[in-house]
Amino acid sequence: MKKVMIIGGGIIGLTLANYLDKTKFDVTVIDSLIGQATSASAGIISPWLSKRRNKKWYQLAQDGAAFFPKLVRDFALDESIYAPCGTLVVRPEKALQELAELAENRRKEAPGIGEIDLLTGSQTKEVLPLLKEMPSLRITGGGRLDGQAYLAHLKANAQQQQVTFIEEKAEIVRTDNHWQIKTKDHFLETEILCLTAGPGLLDLLSPLGYQVDIRPQKGQLLSFATNLPTNSWPVAMLEGEGDLIPFSNGQILLGATHENDAGWDLTPTEAAQQQLMTGIGAFLEDPEALFAAPMTMRVGTRAYTSDFAPFFGEVPDETNLFAASGLGSSGLTTGPYIGYLLANRINEVHAQPTDFSCYTKPMTEYIKKRL
Numbered sequence: 001m002k003k004v005m006i007i008g009g010g011i012i013g014l015t016l017a018n019y020l021d022k023t024k025f026d027v028t029v030i031d032s033l034i035g036q037a038t039s040a041s042a043g044i045i046s047p048w049l050s051k052r053r054n055k056k057w058y059q060l061a062q063d064g065a066a067f068f069p070k071l072v073r074d075f076a077l078d079e080s081i082y083a084p085c086g087t088l089v090v091r092p093e094k095a096l097q098e099l100a101e102l103a104e105n106r107r108k109e110a111p112g113i114g115e116i117d118l119l120t121g122s123q124t125k126e127v128l129p130l131l132k133e134m135p136s137l138r139i140t141g142g143g144r145l146d147g148q149a150y151l152a153h154l155k156a157n158a159q160q161q162q163v164t165f166i167e168e169k170a171e172i173v174r175t176d177n178h179w180q181i182k183t184k185d186h187f188l189e190t191e192i193l194c195l196t197a198g199p200g201l202l203d204l205l206s207p208l209g210y211q212v213d214i215r216p217q218k219g220q221l222l223s224f225a226t227n228l229p230t231n232s233w234p235v236a237m238l239e240g241e242g243d244l245i246p247f248s249n250g251q252i253l254l255g256a257t258h259e260n261d262a263g264w265d266l267t268p269t270e271a272a273q274q275q276l277m278t279g280i281g282a283f284l285e286d287p288e289a290l291f292a293a294p295m296t297m298r299v300g301t302r303a304y305t306s307d308f309a310p311f312f313g314e315v316p317d318e319t320n321l322f323a324a325s326g327l328g329s330s331g332l333t334t335g336p337y338i339g340y341l342l343a344n345r346i347n348e349v350h351a352q353p354t355d356f357s358c359y360t361k362p363m364t365e366y367i368k369k370r371l
């Protein structure tokens with residue numbers, strides 16, 4: 001049985017670990033749990049109205065969203081983990097008309113968008129009573145994923161399949177036929193190595209002589225524990241940086257910030273709290289009532305590339321070394337599908353390789369040998 005080691009137990013790493021063929025591979029996941037984006041994330045799965053022009057990214061995001069029904073079946077995800085709760089997009093009327101046209105066009109390729117309705121202010125308030133009366137566009141296919149609950153569920157599932165977990169920071173030590181991995185308490189060897197470490201990919205590959213086009217971005221959000229009947233409420237994508245994401249148990253998330261100059265800093269800040277409360281509060285009927293609920297802050301580190309696009313596949317000029325990173329703000333949407341595609345590639349190691357070029361530029365665009 002061949003060994004596969006995965007460094008990085010976020011959404012890509014754990015989905016990959018679960019889809020690897022355990023009759024062929026002995027799988028270990030090593031994760032430092034530091035700065036993880038998946039656990040800090042907001043949870044919006046609704047890529048169809050994006051105006052980004054990057055076609056490969058959009059194809060990946062569209063196919064990633066379409067993958068969710070399979071993910072739900074394969075891992076028996078209940079509605080506390082993933083729910084197709086629908087999305088409301090709140091914008092001025094003219095912008096909503098344009099978005100409705102875009103949605104109608106995109107639905108031809110992506111039937112998962114579901115129903116598309118322009119709602120009046122009072123209809124908007126009826127489906128999400130926290131909001132002021134404002135017109136919105138509702139798409140019923142949007143969903144919400146609880147990143148923390150997803151990882152806990154997939155970890156338990158993987159453990160039942162004898163996947164080993166090590167909670168430590170890892171370093172790679174190069175050898176000829178095997179990859180050696182060093183952590184504080186372990187020295188491990190593996191035939192196949194997968195790096196799904198978010199922005200941590202930079203530190204993992206630099207000592208091997210690689211330049212990696214990745215930068216960390218800090219994201220903060222607010223989580224309110226309420227007694228509100230949030231179960232059937234949709235996600236609201238508001239103007240600016242603000243989104244409101246109701247989960248099934250009364251929890252309401254407001255977020256998130258995109259801080260490019262904070263590096264790896266994981267400290268929650270008063271400034272972010274104020275920014276989110278002021279920005280999102282402007283859309284709420286009674287912001288003070290929500291802000292009176294017990295609140296915690298979440299902080300995570302996203303990974304970005306220069307062209308804001310993810311990459312994944314085999315690292316150039318290396319044997320049995322795979323990497324995936326750069327998922328940015330949409331990694332809950334694309335991450336499970338990337339994990340699945342990588343698992344298929346590794347499971348069918350002697351078959352025709354799966355072609356990822358419709359989703360991502362060649363990895364040499366992002367990972368280069370230092371001269």
Ligand SMILES: Cc1cc2nc3c(=O)[nH]c(=O)nc-3n(C[C@H](O)[C@H](O)[C@H](O)COP(=O)(O)OP(=O)(O)OC[C@H]3O[C@@H](n4cnc5c(N)ncnc54)[C@H](O)[C@@H]3O)c2cc1C
Binds near residue numbers: 008147198302
């Ligand atoms: C505040 C916030 C809100 C977001 N909201 C959304 C959203 O609404 N919708 C959406 O689609 N996406 C969202 N995202 C983006 C999404 O969460 C990320 O793109 C995605 O989770 C990245 O997954 P990943 O598996 O690549 O990395 P991560 O989840 O960051 O996991 C990487 C793991 O690798 C580990 N690691 C790194 N280096 C090492 C090492 N040397 N040794 C061992 N372990 C290591 C880290 O500890 C971490 O656990 C949000 C992100 C943030 C921060």
